[in-house]
Each structure stands twice: as C-alpha cells, then as structure tokens.
Amino acid sequence: MSRITALLLCLSMLCLLPGPAHSASYIEVTAPGNRQLKLAVVPAQPAAGAAAHPELANEMAETEAFDLNMSGLFAAERHDAAPLPQGLGLSVIDYVPWLSAGYDYVIRGEYALRSDGLTAEFRLFDVLGKKQLLVKRYIGQAKDLRYFAHAFCDEVLGTLTGEKGAFTSRLIYVSSQTGHKEIYIMDWDGHNTQQITRNRSITISPDISPDGREIIFTSYKRGNPDLYKRALSSTVDVPISTRRGLNITGAWSPDGTKIALALSKDGNTELYTINRDGSAPTRLTVSHSANVSPAWSPDGSKIAFVSDRMGRPQIFVMDANGGNVHRLTTNGGSNFNPAWSPKGDKIAYTHQSGSFQIYLMNADGSGNTQLTTVGRNERPRWSPDGRLLAFSSERSGSDSIYVMRLDGSGQTKVSHTTGQNIHPVWTPRR
Amino acid sequence: MRKESKGLMIALGLVAMMAAGCAKEEVVKQDEPVVPQQTVKQAEPAQPAQPAAQQQEQKQEATASDEAAANALETVYFDFDKSDLRQDARDALSKNAEVLLKKLADAKIQIAGNCDERGSDEYNLALGDRRAKSAAKYLETLGVKADRISTISYGKEKPAVQGHDESAWAKNRRDDFVIVK
Numbered sequence: 001m002s003r004i005t006a007l008l009l010c011l012s013m014l015c016l017l018p019g020p021a022h023s024a025s026y027i028e029v030t031a032p033g034n035r036q037l038k039l040a041v042v043p044a045q046p047a048a049g050a051a052a053h054p055e056l057a058n059e060m061a062e063t064e065a066f067d068l069n070m071s072g073l074f075a076a077e078r079h080d081a082a083p084l085p086q087g088l089g090l091s092v093i094d095y096v097p098w099l100s101a102g103y104d105y106v107i108r109g110e111y112a113l114r115s116d117g118l119t120a121e122f123r124l125f126d127v128l129g130k131k132q133l134l135v136k137r138y139i140g141q142a143k144d145l146r147y148f149a150h151a152f153c154d155e156v157l158g159t160l161t162g163e164k165g166a167f168t169s170r171l172i173y174v175s176s177q178t179g180h181k182e183i184y185i186m187d188w189d190g191h192n193t194q195q196i197t198r199n200r201s202i203t204i205s206p207d208i209s210p211d212g213r214e215i216i217f218t219s220y221k222r223g224n225p226d227l228y229k230r231a232l233s234s235t236v237d238v239p240i241s242t243r244r245g246l247n248i249t250g251a252w253s254p255d256g257t258k259i260a261l262a263l264s265k266d267g268n269t270e271l272y273t274i275n276r277d278g279s280a281p282t283r284l285t286v287s288h289s290a291n292v293s294p295a296w297s298p299d300g301s302k303i304a305f306v307s308d309r310m311g312r313p314q315i316f317v318m319d320a321n322g323g324n325v326h327r328l329t330t331n332g333g334s335n336f337n338p339a340w341s342p343k344g345d346k347i348a349y350t351h352q353s354g355s356f357q358i359y360l361m362n363a364d365g366s367g368n369t370q371l372t373t374v375g376r377n378e379r380p381r382w383s384p385d386g387r388l389l390a391f392s393s394e395r396s397g398s399d400s401i402y403v404m405r406l407d408g409s410g411q412t413k414v415s416h417t418t419g420q421n422i423h424p425v426w427t428p429r430r
Numbered sequence: 431m432r433k434e435s436k437g438l439m440i441a442l443g444l445v446a447m448m449a450a451g452c453a454k455e456e457v458v459k460q461d462e463p464v465v466p467q468q469t470v471k472q473a474e475p476a477q478p479a480q481p482a483a484q485q486q487e488q489k490q491e492a493t494a495s496d497e498a499a500a501n502a503l504e505t506v507y508f509d510f511d512k513s514d515l516r517q518d519a520r521d522a523l524s525k526n527a528e529v530l531l532k533k534l535a536d537a538k539i540q541i542a543g544n545c546d547e548r549g550s551d552e553y554n555l556a557l558g559d560r561r562a563k564s565a566a567k568y569l570e571t572l573g574v575k576a577d578r579i580s581t582i583s584y585g586k587e588k589p590a591v592q593g594h595d596e597s598a599w600a601k602n603r604r605d606d607f608v609i610v611k
Contacts, residue, residue: 224582248552291556337550337552
C-alpha cells in the first residue's frame with residue numbers, strides 16, 4: 001500500500017513539473033512524448049441584444065474544458081477574456097495576446113437564451129496559424145447546454161485529428177442507490193443521471209444495441225436470471241431469453257442482428273448466440289467448465305470470452321461461430337471482463353492477482369499493460385472513439401464509475417449515485 | 431444420460447434391498463406375526479421405507495411447522511473457486527436427503543448457489559450455478575427425485591454475511607436450500 005502511495009506521489013510530482021499545462025481540478029498523469037496542446041475556452045458571450053446569463057456560459061465553458069482535457073490532446077482550461085466588441089460575427093480575433101500567453105487554440109462562443117429556447121455558437125481558432133478552424137451553431141432548450149458543449153468538442157477532435165470525439169455518448173450502468181441493483185443512464189461526465197429500470201430485484205450486465213435504441217440486461221425480477229430487452233424510449237421490459245438456469249452477460253453483435261450470451265440450460269454455463277428476439281439459440285462453446293462474458297470484435301468475426309476450462313478464469317478468443325478457440329491471457333492470476341477496442345487492435349480486461357486491476361493488451365494477447373493501481377477496479381468498456389475507458393472502482397469506498405485515458409492517465413470519478421455503481425457501457429454518440 | 435439413470439436405478443435397488451434387510455432384522459427381533467407382508471411392501475418403493483402411519487404423522491408435523499422443517503435443511507459450504515463437494519458438504523447433503531425423503535417427502539426445493547465477493551460478478555454467477563448443480567446431483571444420487579429439485583445462482587449478489595476476510599468469505603461460498611412447495 002505504501003509503495004502505491006509513493007508511486008502516486010512520484011506521478012503527481014511529475015505532473016507538477018510541466019507547470020501551467022496542468023491546471024485542471026482533477027489529478028492526471030501525462031502521456032510521455034507529445035507536448036499537450038494548450039487550449040483556452042473563453043466563456044461564450046451574449047449575442048447582440050440577448051441578456052447575459054454568465055452561469056450558462058460558464059457551465060458550457062467548463063464542460064468543454066473538461067471534455068478536451070480528457071481527450072488527452074489538450075491542456076484545456078477556462079480562460080475569461082473581454083467580450084469581442086462586435087460579437088462573433090465575421091470579426092477576426094486578436095491572436096497576439098493568446099500567442100504570448102502560450103496558447104495553441106482558443107474557443108470562443110456566443111449564446112442567446114430567449115423564451116423559445118437556447119441558441120449557442122462556438123468557434124475554434126488556431127492561434128499559431130491565425131485562422132478560424134471550426135464554426136458550429138446549436139439550437140435547443142436551456143437544458144441542452146451541456147449537450148451543445150459536448151457536441152462541439154466531438155467536432156473539435158474531428159477537425160484536429162480526423163476522428164470525432166465521443167463526448168455526446170452516455171454511460172449506461174448499474175447502481176444499487178435504491179437498495180436494489182437497477183439500470184441507470186448518465187452523460188459520460190456523470191451529469192443528467194436517470195434511473196431506467198424499477199424492477200426492485202437484481203438487475204445487472206446491461207448492453208446497448210449498436211443503433212443506441214435498445215438495451216438488454218439480466219434481471220431476477222421474475223425469479224430466474226433472465227435476459228430482457230427494453231427500448232430506451234419505453235418502460236416495458238421484454239423477456240427475450242428465459243431458459244432454465246442462467247441467461248447472463250448478453251452482448252449485442254456489432255451488426256445488431258444477434259446477441260451472444262451465457263446459458264446454463266444444458267448443464268455447464270456455455271456461450272450461445274440468439275437472434276435479437278431471443279429465438280434460434282446456437283451453441284458456440286463446448287467444455288466441461290464455465291464460459292461467460294462474450295465480447296465481440298468490432299467486425300463481428302471473433303468473440304473474446306472468459307472460461308475456467310484450464311483452471312482459474314482466463315480470457316480466450318474464438319471465431320464467432322465457435323471455432324478456432326485459443327487462450328489470450330497467460331499472465332497468471334485470473335482474468336475477466338474482456339472488451340474489444342472499436343478499432344479492433346486492443347482488448348481491455350480485468351486482471352486479478354490479489355487486487356483487481358484494469359489491463360490493456362493487443363488483440364493477439366501480447367503487450368500487457370497495467371492501467372490502474374489503486375483500489376479494486378473492474379469491467380473496462382471503450383468509448384465509441386476508442387479514446388477513453390470507463391470502469392468501476394471502489395478506491396473511494398463503495399464502487400463508482402470512473403473514466404480514464406488509454407495510458408491510464410486522467411482517472412476521474414464520474415458517477416454521482418450512491419451505493420454500488422458498476423457495469424458501465426457507453427452508448428453510441430448522440 | 432441413459433447409462434446414468436440405469437446406474438441410478440441399480441443404486442436405488444441396492445438401497446431398497448438394504449432397507450428391506452434392515453427391516454427384516456428389526457422385525458425378527460420384535461417377533462411380530464406380520465413379517466412376510468411387511469417385507470414385501472417395503473421392498474417395493476425405491477426409497478428407505480417407513481410404516482405408512484409413521485410417515486403420515488411426520489408429514490403433518492412438517493406442515494405444522496414449515497419453518498422448522500426448512501431450517502432442518504443444512505447449508506453446504508465450498509472451497510474458494512470450487513464447486514466440488516467437501517466431506518462436510520456430503521455429510522450435510524446426506525442429512526438433507528434424509529429430511530427430504532422422510533420428513534419433507536412432498537416438498538420441492540430450490541438450491542441457491544452463492545459465492546464470496548472475490549472473482550468477477552459475472553464469472554461468479556456461473557460458479558454459483560455449478561455449486562447449486564453439484565449439490566442437486568448428489569441429492570439425486572441419494573434418492574431425491576430430480577423433479578423435486580431446482581437450482582438458481584445468485585453469484586455474489588446475496589452474501590450471507592458482510593465482511594472482507596476469510597471467515598466472511600467461507601460463510602458466503604455456499605448452497606442455501608429453500609422449500610418452494
């Protein structure tokens with residue numbers, strides 16, 4: 001324990017060295033190599049004739065700074081500046097003060113809150129290149145202000161890297177806040193939390209359809225651990241696999257046509273695929289052991305899973321039809337919760353030898369890298385852009401949902417619900 | 431499957447013969463006149479048999495205090511990450527079988543497999559399933575009919591005791607026996 005503390009101290013001292021690049025309010029560890037780009041987010045100014053609502057402007061600016069910091073590309077911070085006298089309009093900004101303050105990019109904006117809703121416009125400026133890179137205008141209601149900020153940050157990353165951000169994604173997860181494990185949804189940064197299920201039972205292991213419209217989960221609401229499906233727009237749980245025994249760890253195939261899951265109807269817990277309505281079960285694994293937690297490769301051709309066929313639970317991979325099984329993890333201990341990266345090149349998982357920690361490996365099992373060190377950490381899941389991992393950690397007492405970058409930096413608690421908070425899953429971008 | 435049930439029948443036959451043998455000895459000692467009749471009757475059921483009147487009496491007792499009867503079914507404990515039955519588990523299960531064959535001859539039970547907090551919750555669901563099933567199988571070999579037994583796994587969702595040490599874990603790695611009918 002003291003060794004971990006010492007390591008953390010070293011890391012946080014390293015963080016302090018680069019100085020101004022690390023002014024964010026949460027602890028983070030810089031990736032070696034690239035210098036982070038310095039970005040100023042100026043709170044948006046009221047449009048001509050619109051009333052000032054600094055609390056809205058500040059919340060949007062803080063949201064943008066938080067998102068862009070977590071991307072790992074930027075040291076982003078809110079930076080107050082005098083309003084542009086002629087508004088955003090067609091005016092060019094004065095780049096000189098930003099240049100001398102060491103900034104690479106500046107975001108400025110304009111907003112108008114009227115009786116019929118909220119309008120916001122954001123612009124990204126390249127300080128060194130002295131040019132405007134991106135303009136986006138958002139029209140909606142006041143409650144959408146965080147969504148506006150997230151949506152703009154998705155575009156900023158798209159403009160600068162060619163790969164959009166995923167800050168408009170939300171996280172589905174399980175919380176025991178009410179005393180029962182139920183499914184919840186929140187923005188990726190923990191805001192706008194809503195309870196989805198009210199089963200007053202044990203409801204766990206959610207997954208979301210690739211189109212973002214439906215979730216599946218396992219619930220004991222009718223006694224047996226059955227698999228249910230539910231449209232996010234609905235309050236009705238539709239049972240889709242109620243076979244005798246376990247109906248657990250459902251995982252939607254990338255093309256949305258099938259669900260892989262673990263069933264114990266034939267004795268052992270084995271992996272099967274079923275159609276999205278629960279029909280046509282096809283058995284994939286044949287063993288005398290437990291097989292759970294299927295994870296599809298993004299092209300749908302392979303499935304990683306957990307099996308204890310060789311002793312302690314380990315991660316294996318097979319073709320999506322069940323053929324060509326081989327073991328991926330050989331680093332001792334037990335290994336759980338495989339999650340395939342959106343690009344297909346990496347698998348994140350949980351390694352247990354004493355404590356539980358999140359690891360990353362190449363999809364062929366090589367190159368194991370430990371990402372977490374503090375507390376018990378489980379069940380990593382990739383953001384749709386592959387830049388972030390969500391996971392659960394009980395480092396601060398009871399389990400909470402955390403988010404971090406792929407190098408283990410920026411580990412940040414995002415869930416606000418009490419009790420146990422586990423099983424995060426990212427929705428597609430909104 | 432066929433083979434297994436044939437083996438089971440042979441085993442049950444042996445049990446029945448042994449039961450009959452015991453009864454005969456007892457009867458000889460008591461020197462009652464109805465010996466031959468009783469012996470024939472007792473050889474028929476594939477379970478350790480009892481006089482019908484006595485069975486009836488016990489059944490009434492059971493319905494009178496269902497809770498006491500449920501408590502008569504002992505919890506079975508397991509080693510870490512294991513689902514095979516220890517000696518103490520087999521002892522407990524044979525006592526449970528005795529209760530299910532005599533006192534609670536009509537009862538249906540659900541065996542709930544549970545795990546300690548270590549291991550992933552998803553994997554533990556499968557481990558709990560295996561624990562429930564290994565107890566179910568053993569009860570079946572002891573003569574409890576399979577259609578009286580159902581299983582469920584709660585993984586680590588329903589710990590018997592809170593705590594993060596071996597003494598808590600040992601109490602949580604278990605099969606609970608619940609009377610469902």
